[in-house]
Amino acid sequence: MNTLDDVLKHLATDIEELAQLVENLDDDAWHTATPAPGWNIADQIAHLTFVFHLARTAAAEPEAFQAVTAAAAGNFDGAVNAALKQFNSLPPRELLARYRALGGASVEALAAVPAGQAVPWLVNPLPPAVLGCAGIMEVFAHGQDVADALGTRRQPTERLRNIVDFAWLTRDFGYESHGLTPPAEPFRFELTAPSGEVWTAGPEDATEKVSGPAHDFCLLVTRRRHRDDLALTATGARAEQWLDIAQAYRGPAGEGRRPGQFADSAG
Secondary structure, three states, rough: OHHHHHHHHHHHHHHHHHHHOOOOHHHHHOOOOOOOOOOEHHHHHHHHHHHHHHHHHHHOOOOHHHHHHHOOOOOOHHHHHHHHHHHEEEHHHHHHHHHHHHHHHHHHHHHHHOOOOOOOOOOEEEOOHHHHHHHHHHHHHHHHHHHHOOOOOOOOOOOHHHHHHHHHOOOOHHHHHHOOOOOOOOOEEEEOOOOOOOOEEEOEEEEOEEEHHHHHHHHHHHOOOHHHHHEEEEOOHHHHHHHHHHOOOOOOOOOOOOOOOOOOOOO
């Protein structure tokens, strides 16, 4: 995994790239539907703004974060939806300003966490670098929805490495969301970066492997493209099964995307 400094630089860059994608939209365009059922562009930016607010609070004010999550216990989805309404009711210019401000504040708060200290999070405390990678995954996923809504193709970058590493750590989330028991043995990922370099994660002697373009892999684990539209290959029955259920986030898998839903299946 990249160093904390690199992860946070990458997160800050991703945050700003998405801001630039939407900053010149007129107010009506912010209500454009995205491929996520029931979510428009404003909803996507509002959700990320809420995630940054949570991350900043967790890193800078852990006791306040614990109070927030305790209050939401048993109805976290309700709390998320309430927070979403709080942000997506803002005028677009104000929402974008909050997105940038809270995104930057979350990066600064994670950078200030003392070395060796974990940050409280929704299930388990996480190292700041891992939480930063989770943020990169969130911005990639919801940014893809925005790009798809606008008919824009984003250029894949070497920053995708953070999502690859995070997906290796969270491999079991797909099993858990489907009520399945994860296999005990780790997988091997062998993925081609945009530069042509091969990125690997997992033991060299693993019998279960996933290979292909890293960008396709990131679209798969965020469920922004159907596996049929991606150039990914599985070696081993368990890896083959995993390609159908892979997700790098906790909770329900959601509807995902249909085969052939996008004219440009590579994203």
